[in-house]
Amino acid sequence: MARRWMRVLRTPLGLTTGVLVAAVVVLAIVAPILWGDRADAVDTDNILTGPSAEHWAGTDGLGRDIFFRSLVASRLSLELALVATVLGVVVGLLLGTAPLLVGRRLGRLVTAGVNIAVAFPGLLLALFFAVVFGVGATGAVLAIGLAGAPSFARLVQTLVAGVASLDYVSAARVAGVGRVRILLRHVLPNIAEPLVVNATLAAGGALLAFAGLSFLGLGVQQPSYDWGRLLFEGIGTIYVNPMAAFAPGLAVLIAGLAFNLFGESVAKGLGVTTVGGVPVLPANDAKRSGAGEDEHSTADAARPSPSDLVLDVQDLRVSFPGADGPIRPVRGVTFSVRHGEALGVVGESGSGKSLTALAVAQLIEEPGHVDAARLDFRGEDLREGPRAHRHLLGTSMAMVFQDPMTSFNPTRRMGGQLAEVAVHHQGMTRKQALARAVDRLRAVRVPDPEKRATQYPHEFSGGMRQRAMIGMGVMGNPSLIIADEPTTALDVTVQQQVLDLLQSIRDEDDVALVLISHDVTVVGEVCDRVLVMYAGRIVEDLPADQLDGGARHPYTRALVAAVPDMHTDLEQPLAVVPGRPVDPADVPVGCAFAARCPLADDHCRAVDPPLAPVGDGISVACWHAGEPLGLDEETGELMEAETV
Amino acid sequence: MSELRFDDVTVRYGTARRPFTAVDGVSLTVPAGQVVGLVGESGSGKSTLARAAVGLAPVHSGQILLDGEPVPRRGRVRPLQMVFQDPFSSLDPRMTIGESIAEPMPPGPSRAERKREVQRLLSLVHLDPVMAGALPGRLSGGQRQRAALARALAGQPKVVIADEITSALDVSIQGAVLNLVRELQRELGLSILFISHNLAVVRYVASHVAVMYQGQIVEQGPVSEVLVAPRHDYTRELLAAVPGSRPSPQAHPAATARSSS
Structure with a gap:
């Protein structure tokens, strides 16, 4: 949280306006103490004079120094603006959160009231209240505060409604947490940021509104003075001494701009990041990115003649610029698709399977970068x-x-x-x-x-x-359909229909299909051949009918065993791959799967295994391909067979 | 151990003039210490039924009974807890895992006791107890779902409703969560209403299954009967749609295509 606010201050605009806001606030505090006397000092020798070395902005009708009066006026101007803002925010919060607190029926009434109030122009409301509450500072504060309340209430309502529909609020309700407590613990903290930003903007608006009201003579009355009042007085003598109007006008402009732009830059700075705190990417070792450059697929010999191929991809790489050097979600993928073939690509989220497909379809946008030794589609080089x-x-x-x-x-x-x-x-x-x-x-x-x-x-x-x-x-x-998780968002029955459809299109028109899915059973059912991806590499390339029992890579075997089907042994736990997927910004040296693999040894952790054919039409990238594996009876975690 | 019983429950949304019946006269029993699977497509009303049980959806008619008594919908003690589908929205991003888990705990115990209880629950769901101080943003989807399970257990529920708790997860993580559900059920003797659209998943965790279609329960019974000899057409359709379960000649047209080419 604090880090994100710091990020706002690191932008040029954020820093400038932040400093400006701070300066205005400091000025408001110290000006009356330092220059209060000089601002009120009556100098009858110098009435209505122009700028001079003694009076930088000239003097007013009583010979008071306008420059110092403009500085001192910052206290009252800011005070009134802040009080009005606080009033508006508090009333807005009460009205905005009411629908959550008072129940549906009463809440609807409040919402309707707010909606009507929002429809009134703010300035009209302010003028109306100014008349009702009488001319003077108090009336103006109430007027501007209450005029700002409806729009703030509307904002709060919208934000509250958004958060209140989320599952964690439902969970709290199920847990028996009361409405007020839900509001305080779950809802307000999660909408605080936009509210703070908007309150800052509202403060800027209130400052300008006050200047306007005082200028019209509806705000601050003599003998007190704020910027608007000074402006009002200065405008009368504008032909004699333009500085008398210019000094307070400039003050209003700077203060108003400072608040508004600061609010805007905070909104922008906070808005681009998602709520929830994305974990910071760990430092990336730039040297490591060169590892594995020389390890091409050795399956070239078994390659069918190019005319057979719809798609021929060699050493495909996708990279994005990251905070600490490039992030490489796809690191050298080689595969080909024959006419009419159905190729499945499986892997967990972040394995690079979707990016591989997007790269083939030329859909990776800037700043992403695609690089390949060969990327031929129907004999045409797509790299152009x-x-x-x-x-x-x-x-x-x-x-x-x-x-x-x-x-x-x-x-x-x-x-x-x-x-x-x-x-x-x-x-x-x-x-x-x-x-x-x-x-x-x-x-x-x-x-x-x-x-x-x-x-x-x-x-x-x-x-x-x-x-x-x-x-x-x-x-x-x-001649090629690339389907990226086409059925993940669908019900099982509909999923089946869509898969059937893809299948029949394939059969009728001899279309090749690349089907990407995280569900190995879906892929196994539709495809002829399956590529298993892990951390941006292909770790196994095998015929679909070999998935059940024939797979060599420990990761493939775990994926297959992790999904229950209608014949799963109910006494056994499902297979679990311990640990977390590899962060593409921090791919380890050696085999990327080593940290989660029960078969891994020092060799695995040092040298990345190349994808190599092992017979039965299977290619696998593993130093321990096919070695026996067992499941822990308790947890379902993979383990070496001997220890079972 | 407690029994949850839905007795002719109807849930209606919309206005009186244009009502929409999401759940239509459903009667369903979750026997004490058993896992009942509730399957059906999206829009069939299964989630609405669950939400009605915990008071998140209005019950139009009928009763939801826990051991013969109406389920309490007010107050701090809630014997019915729910785990939600999406672990990315079911934990407050501003609260630590420990705070989220402590929330449904019944009032009474001291701060230190609560803290100990949070640690115990975290290790029960196989999470490192130091995670209590972490924000949800730090956790993976699987870890979040474990934390959500721990939170549900913190309320000392008699019955837990699990609403599609694995469908937002990668299949590789789904297995771990299913293992955990089975383990918790066995160790704690929980009664669970397990909602899913995947029959293979339900088969793995549940002893009984109810099939919901257009707001009504069209078939229910022991898993071994319903899934082996389904009587309703929709159940058959669901069974046929489980990936990897298709009858063999149709199953791999790819294989025939390959041999012919």
Whole structure:
């Protein structure tokens, strides 16, 4: 928390405005003490004079020094602004949190009241209150404070509602924690930051509003004075002594800007990071990144002739700039996909499997960087960049993402979105393209495709949207479909239908499929061959039918044993891979899996094993491939077989 | 050990003019010391049923009974605790793990006793007791879900409701959490209502299973019967959809495609 506030101060704007705010506050405290007498000193010899060496900004009607009066006025100006802000914030907080505290029905009433109040222009409210409470400082404070309350209440309501719907608040309610306690312990701390930021902004606004009210004669009355009052007095003599109006005006400008810009920069600084405190990436050893450069796949000999291949990837690397040197989530991946082949890619979150797919589809955006020794799609070198192959990628490669809702434009009809592909890449007319879209929707078994094509994405269920997404992919005549966790967000029954659909498209049109999933059973069911990824590398490449029993790498074996199926032994614990996945910013020397592997020895921790063929169509990157493993009877953790 | 019984429970949302019945006359019993699996697709009402039990959803009609008594929905003592699906939103990011776990503890014990209890619960779910001082942001998904389990246990519940507690986790971590659920159930003799959409998972942890479809329970019974000889069409559909369980000729069209090419 403190660290994040420090980060705000480290930006140039944050630092400047922070210092400025502090300076204004200090000035407000010390000015009346230091210069109070000089500001009030009446000098009848010098009435309404212009700037001079003695009076920098001239004097007023009683010969008082305007420069010092402007400095001293900072106390009252700031005081009034802060009191008004506190008033607005407190009333706003009370109104904003009321719906949570007083129950649904009464809360709705409060919300409605706030909504009406928000609709009134703030300044109008302030003028109204100023009349009600009478002309003077008290009236102005109440006016500006209460005028600011509705918008603050609205903000609090929105923030509270957002937090109150989260599971940890539900959990607290289930635990029997009272409403007030939930508000104080769970809700307010989690909305404090935006509230503080907005209160700072409101203080700036109140400062300006006060200047405005006093300037109009509705605020501070003589003999007290704030900046607005000084401005009011100065404006009358503006042709005689422009400085009399300029000095307090400048003060208002600086103070107002300081508060507003400080609030803005705090908002910006805090807004970019997610709540919850992302763990700081550990220091990265830059030298380490060179390790393994020389270890290419040795499977070249077994490579089928290039004409067979839809996709041929060699030594693919993806890197992102990090705080401590580049982060390399994909570190030298080599694989190929034949015509009509279904290739599965499995691994846990952060293993680099999705990034590998995105890199192949040329979808890695700046500042990410893709590098490969070879990246051929249907014989074309994709390394020249996506522009050179837009047409090829648009028609021959299809991507299916996990969340189809975010892959469609919610404001456009489904048919039109599908048709766009054909208009752009196949040169069809709009009408032909629409007909093709309906035909493709039928092909992906969307019932009543003519009607569906005129509907919007939100009218589709999750499974239907995923079908439409696949339909979009087959608008051209793709030779490769890359599906990144296409069924993770779906129910099991719908998942099965989508997998069946992918399967049938593959069979009918001889389309190759790359299916990425964290669920090894899904991949095993659909694919011919499976790549297992760990920490940005392929650790095992094996035929899908070898998954159950034939896998050599301890990680693959653990993944398979970790998922219960309908034949799992109920007496045994499920396999557990102890420890945590590797942080891509801090990949260890040697085998990345060594820290979690029961078979690991010093050799493993020193030298990264290359991916090497071991027979049965399996390639594996492990110094102890195929050595017996057991499960701990108690915890399910992997262990060496002898110790079981 | 206690028995949780849903007696003809109906949950309705929306206005009186346009009501939406999420749960429609469900009767279900979680016997003392048993794990009952509740399966169904999203939108079938299974989560709503769970939320109704702990007072997070309004019960329109029917009763939810714990050992024959209505489940208390007010006060500090809550014998029914729930573990949520998403471990990334179910722990307050501003509270340490220890504070979160201590929250549902019944009032009474001193600060030191509470602290000891937190340590005990953490080791019960196989987390390092020093984690008590950590913020959730420091923990992985699996570790968070363990902490969420510990928090539910801190309330000294008689029955625990686990709502899709593994579906937001990677499969490699899912196994560890399932092992833990089984272990806790055996050691503490808990009654658990275990909600999931994955039959293989339910089969692994539960002794009984109830299948929910469009707000109603369409089939229930011992796991060994329902999953071996399903009577309702929807149950059969669910069974067929479990990955890796398809009948063999259809199972690997890939294999035939390969041999023919």
